[in-house]
Amino acid sequence: MMLNCFEASRLLSEAQERPLILRERVTLGIHLSWCSGCRNFRRHMHALRTISRGYGQRRDTDDERVGKR
Numbered sequence: 001m002m003l004n005c006f007e008a009s010r011l012l013s014e015a016q017e018r019p020l021i022l023r024e025r026v027t028l029g030i031h032l033s034w035c036s037g038c039r040n041f042r043r044h045m046h047a048l049r050t051i052s053r054g055y056g057q058r059r060d061t062d063d064e065r066v067g068k069r
C-alpha cells in the first residue's frame with residue numbers, strides 16, 4: 001500500500017494527537033524514505049511544535065505584529 005503526499009501529511013498531523021498504528025507507521029516510513037517534501041513537512045511540524053512549547057502565546061503575538069510591519 002502506497003501513501004500519497006496528502007495522506008502522508010495527514011498521518012504526520014495525526015501522529016501529534018495519537019499514536020499511529022503499526023501499518024500507518026510502516027507506510028508513512030516508506031513514503032518518507034523517498035519523499036523529501038514530506039520529510040521537510042515533518043521537520044517543520046516538529047520545529048513549530050518546539051517553538052510554540054518554548055515561547056508561549058505572548059511571543060506569538062509579538063511575532064505576528066513584527067511580521068505585518
Ligand SMILES: [Zn+2]
Pocket residue numbers: 004005006008031035037038
Ligand atoms: Zn510525500
